[in-house]
Amino acid sequence: MKMTRKEFLKLTGAGLVLVFGGQELAALDRMAQAPGPNGAKPQRRKQWAMIVDTRKCAKDRGCTSCMEACDWAHNIPDIPDNAHQIKWVWNEPVDKVFNDYDVRYMEESQRTEPIPVMCNHCDSPPCVRVCPTGATWKRPEDGIVMMDWHRCIGCRYCMAACPYGARSFNWVDPRPYIKKLNPDFPTRTKGVVEKCCFCDERLAVGKAPACVEACPEKAMMFGDVNDPKSEIREVLAKNYVLRRRPELGTGPNIYYLI
Amino acid sequence: MREKLWIYGGLLLFLVGVTFPVWRDAITHATTQPPALEMPANQKQCVAPTDYMLTSHMKLLMDWRTSAVRDNNWKYTSFNGKVYQKRFSGTCLQCHSKAKFCDRCHTYVGARTPYCWNCHVDPALVKGATP
Numbered sequence: 053m054k055m056t057r058k059e060f061l062k063l064t065g066a067g068l069v070l071v072f073g074g075q076e077l078a079a080l081d082r083m084a085q086a087p088g089p090n091g092a093k094p095q096r097r098k099q100w101a102m103i104v105d106t107r108k109c110a111k112d113r114g115c116t117s118c119m120e121a122c123d124w125a126h127n128i129p130d131i132p133d134n135a136h137q138i139k140w141v142w143n144e145p146v147d148k149v150f151n152d153y154d155v156r157y158m159e160e161s162q163r164t165e166p167i168p169v170m171c172n173h174c175d176s177p178p179c180v181r182v183c184p185t186g187a188t189w190k191r192p193e194d195g196i197v198m199m200d201w202h203r204c205i206g207c208r209y210c211m212a213a214c215p216y217g218a219r220s221f222n223w224v225d226p227r228p229y230i231k232k233l234n235p236d237f238p239t240r241t242k243g244v245v246e247k248c249c250f251c252d253e254r255l256a257v258g259k260a261p262a263c264v265e266a267c268p269e270k271a272m273m274f275g276d277v278n279d280p281k282s283e284i285r286e287v288l289a290k291n292y293v294l295r296r297r298p299e300l301g302t303g304p305n306i307y308y309l310i
Numbered sequence: 311m312r313e314k315l316w317i318y319g320g321l322l323l324f325l326v327g328v329t330f331p332v333w334r335d336a337i338t339h340a341t342t343q344p345p346a347l348e349m350p351a352n353q354k355q356c357v358a359p360t361d362y363m364l365t366s367h368m369k370l371l372m373d374w375r376t377s378a379v380r381d382n383n384w385k386y387t388s389f390n391g392k393v394y395q396k397r398f399s400g401t402c403l404q405c406h407s408k409a410k411f412c413d414r415c416h417t418y419v420g421a422r423t424p425y426c427w428n429c430h431v432d433p434a435l436v437k438g439a440t441p
Binding site: 127191193198200201202232233234235236237238239240241252256 | 375379380382384397398399400403425428429430431432433435436
């Protein structure tokens, strides 16, 4: 049989696709059926999220209940030097939080209204992508952006990557600056990065995050946005909400009712 | 034999130096007995048999740490079927005291103080701390 060069190449190409293409498809199929971590069956993935109702929050301008609850629950130090401060949840004025929205002509009192900000537990967290040691990762079962302080080497790549400034670095030993030690939660050591963990330790025992529980106005709501029947989804369905810098594509999971 | 003094003097110094640890211990009443294991008042059995804990507690702690933090698996079923929470302060230190248990044995065997304590809180430090 005589074959032209063109025919030979066509046939070879088709053969390669048949052989290796089949293998790739089989591999994809295996991946889809693979069990989750620890051999567990793949579960419906949760995504914890929070709604901050700024209208309720605004009722008491000087209120710091959520921050105090968080500080105690997680042994967060109160370091007087601004450059060394550790923040998990803190207040920022509206025009700083939503600096990419047009709030120029908003009434002064509204524009400077302090509202709580924290880690957004993004769908696609840039901090996780840059961490060289895997000390921070997005937990597959519930979408919390976790931190393993045992593994953090303090390179601060994650701090550079986070567009929300949600991460703090321990420049000094935080122990002497902790007002009241909570023995149930570890402190951190000098040289590691930390941030809000959505109270994973409280969720593990079926409690809501400390800030949600502490808010006297019930301005914070916590729930699973992947569950269409959840209370949080009902609120999201009926209200217009803002997220911080959604244009970056990080997919933040803290929603603000304005 | 003019060097007699130097030779015997040197030998004596050498002997004194070599036997120093022995008579120092005799003077300070040091003992080779290991510290007595302090048993907690409220529990009879640890999360694993004593022999295992004596030799491998560090391995168990590392396993707990990895599975709890990284795999969100907080429950530990012990050899006798009892289920424990994998918490260092919340479980281990509820029975054992840092000063009387951990530190005493680590000092006795000359093991370096582990860096657990850089972050994990010794409950003895926080008497009466409630929210």
